[in-house]
Amino acid sequence: MFRKLIVTSATWITVPIRLALAAVFIGHGAQKVLGSFGGHGLSAWTSGAAPFGFMKPAWLWLGLAAFSELIGGLLVLLGLFTRVGAFFIGCTMLVAVLGPHWPQGFIAKGGYEYPLALFAMCLALVIGGGGQASVDRALTGSGAGGRRR
Secondary structure, three states, X not given: OHHHHHOOOOOOOHHHXXXXXXXXXXXXXXXXXXXXXXOOOHHHHHOOOOOOOOOOOHHHHHHHHHHHHHXXXXXXXXXXXXXXXXXXXXXXXXXXXXXXXXHHOOOOOOOOHHHHHHHHHHHHHHHHOOOOOOHHHHXXXXXXXXXXX
16 A cells, blocks of 8 residues: 555656645745745634635634645655645645635636646646655665566
């Protein structure tokens, strides 16, 4: 199970996707959790309203979203459990698309095109894994010649 979770190919295609996604989510997660980059921090973030009525208590769901962004971003950056990090970020983006951004429309101020693009990047990493230059690749023991069985 563990090996299936981290196995990845020798591709370099996922590296720019990983780095861009990590930069966005480490920054946004740090705003929400740490108050960095002009953010208000975790207590302010978790005092807000959850996007859906079934998400109770709201502070729990908002806290999970904030930590999913920060920790998921760090995992994606390192390429360590890339699929797990991308899955957590992807879940957060799916909620963002279907919740607060959907009513604004596709291309509009606050529209869902940006979180949809981020969700697609997450989906690509969930499918493809970390690729080259990832801790996942190093942990599988795969060299430049391909997967070791």
